[in-house]
Amino acid sequence: MSSKPVSLPALRCYMGDWTYYVTAMPLTEIANRVQRSREIYQVAGLEDLVQRELTGRVGSIVDYLLNQKERFFNAIIVGVHEGEPEWYAIDVGENTVIGVPQIEATLSDALGIIKLTGEEKMFAIDGQHRVEAIKQAITRKPALGSEHLAVIFIAHRTTLKGRRRTRRLFSTLNREAKPVSKGEIVALDEDDAFAITVRRLVTEYDGLNPGFTADISAKSLVFFGRNSELRADNTTSITSILALYDLVEIIALRRIGGERGLRNKLTKIRPPEQDLEGIYKNHILFWESLRRHVPEINRVLGSNPEAKLAAEYRRPDGGHLLFRPAGQKAFARAVRVLMDRGITSDESVRLLSQTVLQLDQRPWLGVLWDSVGGRMIVRNQQLAENLFLYMTGNSLNPPGYNLLEKYRLAVGDEEATLDGIRP
DSSP states (O other): OOOOOEEEEEEEEEETTEEEEEEEEEHHHHHHHEEOHHHHOSSOOTTTOOSOOOOTHHHHHHHHHHHOTTOOOOOEEEEEESSOOEEEEOOOOOBTTTBSOOOOGGGTTOEEEEEEOSOOEEEEEEOHHHHHHHHHHHHHOGGGGGSEEEEEEEEOOOSHHHHHHHHHHHHHHHHHOOOOOHHHHHHHOSSOHHHHHHHHHHHHOTTTSSSOOSSHHHHOSEEOSSOSSOOTTOOSOSEEHHHHHHHHHHHHSOSSSOOTTHHHHHHHSOOOHHHHHHHHHHHHHHHHHHHHHOHHHHHHTTSOGGGOGGGGTSOTTOOBGGGSHHHHHHHHHHHHHHHHTTOOHHHHHHHHHTSOOBTTSTTTBTTTEETTTTEEOOSOHHHHHHHHHHHTTOOOSSTTOOHHHHHHHHHTOTTOOOTTOOO
């Protein structure tokens, strides 16, 4: 089905052997004109399929469009074939404000109008999830259709050579695109509830940042480096900034019977202030319970980092499990499971604090601690969570979890038992 002709302001640009056009399109036009690849080709074979399969991510983008007042997308890249788009260059002459514009010769014909006849076929080379989300969001909120998005048009040819050329562009764009790192999210994101909470914790909670200063990292008990885990030679930190983000998320989200999609809601659209306050206070309760029930944490939490008390509990031979981020996360996962079963946060921490917490003892050897390499094992989080539950006499999560089999596999001993690890 063809669309009506439309004229759009555009820039014509060149890079490598590509000529492309940058324009602004109303979201309604994008929804009506830009199709999925399988809507363009009769056979969605590998030779023709130049888009990633749409996934559940579309739903979170729809929520973002509908609920985020400060919504913003970067440009999408659209392949155009068939039809006869026309380009009309505009000469920029002398202006009473700026006089004679000093435009580089190669850009003298860059400004113009691109006219689409309506017979073109278009598909997203980069931005297919955003396009699908736009389609869905407009059906629920038609007013969105009048907003604009930057679109980059490139010519696509349906010949074998043309398909290869477009696939190469697609794969290059997706291969070279770098996702935002967790560190950047923690430092900058104003919609992610967990990132917002982490920044507040390291600036307001004196347990982790005794005596706030402008140079937080100089006084904080939190390691601000790019690694989540802490090495034994880190003598000052109780946790890391990246691990703290994970801990906030673990305590905030139900592990049993939780609402599906809640994590996306809490990371894509800034929650109301009362919800953020609740996440913050609940996490402080977690640390304060650790302070109350774990003497080692009590000694270090709120201490002057320059005293280097953490060094006494994070040693080359392992040391205390709660001074290693991987151990903290496994412990927090078990706390959250018990909370989901109706046990208070404080009581959950109290119960778990009575279990084995030394890394060089069973059951943590081979599960969380590699005694040969002298390093933490980070892959066994579910197993560690269930070992904590087992040691407190609570049922496993999920109920059918084969703890003994998973434990034997982790430690590499088919005869290993769990005898004697309950206090």
